[in-house]
Amino acid sequence: MIRQIVLRGKKVSLGILLKEDIPKVWLWYNDRDIRRFLSSPDALFYFEDEMEWYERVRREKERHRVFGILENRSDGLVGILGLHGIDFKNGYAELGYFLAKEFWGKGYATEAVSLALTYAFEWINLRKVIARVYAPNKASIRVLEKNGFILVGRLREHVYVPGHGFVDVLFYERFRNI
Numbered sequence: 001m002i003r004q005i006v007l008r009g010k011k012v013s014l015g016i017l018l019k020e021d022i023p024k025v026w027l028w029y030n031d032r033d034i035r036r037f038l039s040s041p042d043a044l045f046y047f048e049d050e051m052e053w054y055e056r057v058r059r060e061k062e063r064h065r066v067f068g069i070l071e072n073r074s075d076g077l078v079g080i081l082g083l084h085g086i087d088f089k090n091g092y093a094e095l096g097y098f099l100a101k102e103f104w105g106k107g108y109a110t111e112a113v114s115l116a117l118t119y120a121f122e123w124i125n126l127r128k129v130i131a132r133v134y135a136p137n138k139a140s141i142r143v144l145e146k147n148g149f150i151l152v153g154r155l156r157e158h159v160y161v162p163g164h165g166f167v168d169v170l171f172y173e174r175f176r177n178i
């Protein structure tokens, strides 16, 4: 199927997630190096769970805008990014993202988040995007800070992350006008 690109960047683009992407997404969701810093690090996902997730975000587009992160060089899917819990009345959403390990450290997440902010602020007219990140997740903190997110709160020793013990959950926010 032809991939629809929604927003194009220099290294990566945000595109429509296809049903045929789900086998890859399923592998990545079960990769502990990725999972460790997402919600429920211990969770196990069956293929059918991934299909249900795909159908849910497809059905609930008003609340969730999920994109595939595409590498421009290869046109291949390298990760997922979503604006979740979109609240049009109050004008905010929560950002989440991950990349397959082999694509880490190339600036891809930084650019994908920048594109997501363009989408959030210019295309759906939100005021603010928030993100939650575990304190040991230095790469993600850097991605957020490079995109102008500000640390606004912290739940101390709030979540158990294997290999790190109980970690702080940091709350970041980025207003449209900073």
Ligand SMILES: CC(C)(COP(=O)(O)OP(=O)(O)OC[C@H]1O[C@@H](n2cnc3c(N)ncnc32)[C@H](O)[C@@H]1OP(=O)(O)O)[C@@H](O)C(=O)NCCC(=O)NCCS
Pocket (backbone or CB within 6 Å): 033, 034, 035, 037, 038, 096, 097, 098, 099, 100, 103, 104, 105, 106, 107, 108, 109, 110, 111, 132, 133, 134, 137, 138, 139, 140, 142, 143
């Ligand atoms: C977090 C994640 C998306 C980052 O993706 P990425 O494409 O590698 O990020 P980028 O290359 O755009 O930027 C990473 C930045 O973090 C820095 N970084 C990486 N590891 C670091 C570490 N251990 N300590 C400090 N900085 C670190 C990099 O140097 C880079 O900063 P720079 O451009 O100033 O050099 C990726 O590691 C991932 O998918 N992790 C698992 C899932 C996850 O954590 N998702 C986010 C949940 S909040």
